[in-house]
Amino acid sequence: MSNLTATEFTTIADIIQKRSGLMLTMDKIYLLETRLTPFARRRGMADYKLLLRDVLANPNDVILTEIIEAMMTNETYFFRDKAPFSNIDEDFLSKFRKQNATEKKLRIWCAACSTGQEPYSLAMMFNEKVVEWQGWSIEILATDISELPLARARAGVYTQFEVQRGLPINLLMKYFTQVDENWKIIPKIASAVKFQKFNLLDSMSGLGCFDLILCRNVLIYFNQAGKIKVLESLERQLNRNGALVLGASEAVFGLLPTLQPSPDLRGFYIRSEPSIASTIAA
Ligand SMILES: C[S@@+](CC[C@H](N)C(=O)[O-])C[C@H]1O[C@@H](n2cnc3c(N)ncnc32)[C@H](O)[C@@H]1O
Known part of the structure; x- marks a missing residue:
């Protein structure tokens, strides 16, 4: 041929x-x-x-x-790159919890979640601090363009190889049950994440605004025009004091005019003004 x-x-x-x-x-x-x-x-x-x-x-x-x-490249693993998760947990969320102690509402979006390890890592992280988050409404939305990885994410079943990548053994024992040679996430963690098919090129307004958006290791595959289109849309979906987290190696210099790169947290971009979308909704 x-x-x-x-x-x-x-x-x-x-x-x-x-x-x-x-x-x-x-x-x-x-x-x-x-x-x-x-x-x-x-x-x-x-x-x-x-x-x-x-x-x-x-x-x-x-x-x-x-x-x-x-x-599509669906490569992912639990607590990928470690630092973003400890930064989210120990820095961003601990401040957020104090700032929003009255409203007690938190919305998170994993915007290219692949087979689910990223949102499940967050759900486990919250459960590890269950006392601090007592009384909070926490929503984790996880989306991807592809149905196949989403089906795997919803099933929540991972191979021995997949759970060995990034998942501490104590969390494996606490949050998974062994099914033959695989590991299934327990219902408490599975039910904390809502999976939905969504293309980042589509209008995001129907998803509402978020306090934290993770969009890691996907825009590296886009050209500049595509990156700009998605980043502009993501900016609009962030609440005031909300953060967008990109992959550590993703260069977006000058592409996020309304967000400030965090001086301390690599890959974090913070919105200090209210989002356009939340202003319209108010
Ligand atoms: C390399 S994985 C990254 C997974 C996870 N965010 C991480 O960092 O480990 C990239 C994911 O982006 C998804 N993706 C690619 N283009 C997309 C688009 N236009 N809209 C939504 N998801 C997309 C792919 O299906 C794939 O699952």
């Missing part, structure tokens, strides 16, 4: 980018091959090029969605 032409590649890369934000440059052509060959074979096609040519000739929403899902 002949290689994809530059036009074929650009057309498919364009479709993927418009629908998901994922930027594919010609040097990433190998990603199409590695991610889509198994998918093409499952559909009875010998080759990913055949699959792409077929979908270009007969555009099909369901297949395009599956292609985009197959192209």
Whole structure:
């Protein structure tokens, strides 16, 4: 089968980018091959090029969605990078708890949650401080563009390898039960997180405003225009004194005009003014 032409590649890369934000440059052509060959074979096609040519000739929403899902990088693990979680717990949330002691309401959004380790890490963190959070209404919304990782997140079942990555043994023993060779999160933690399919390129206004948004390790795959679009929308969904947490290596210099980078907490951007969305809602 002949290689994809530059036009074929650009057309498919364009479709993927418009629908998901994922930027594919010609040097990433190998990603199409590695991610889509198994998918093409499952559909009875010998080759990913055949699959792409077929979908270009007969555009099909369901297949395009599956292609985009197959192209996603779902890498994640419990308490990923450690520091953001201790910063959230010991710094951001302990201040937040004092500032909002009357209202006692906290809304958190994990905006690209993959298989759920990030929001479940937060839910375990809250449960570890159950006395301090007594009487609070805490909502953790976790969203992702892809149905497959979300289904795994909702099931809350992780392999031995997955629980060995980042999860302290005492939390494994306390919050998981062993099911054959896997580990299932206990209902108390599972029910603390609401999972929902959501594309970061879509309008966020229906989600309401949040005190803490984690959007880590996803915008690295977007081009500059895509990053700007998503960051502008995320800014609007943050409450006053709310924080946006990005991945430590994500450079957003100048892209968050209404948020201030925290001088002490790497990857944290704080809103000091009320959000546009909350002003409209008031
Ligand atoms: C590398 S994982 C990061 C998971 C987690 N935030 C972490 O840092 O461990 C990136 C996730 O972003 C999701 N994603 C990519 N594009 C998206 C979009 N446009 N809207 C929502 N989620 C998206 C992917 O499906 C994938 O699960």
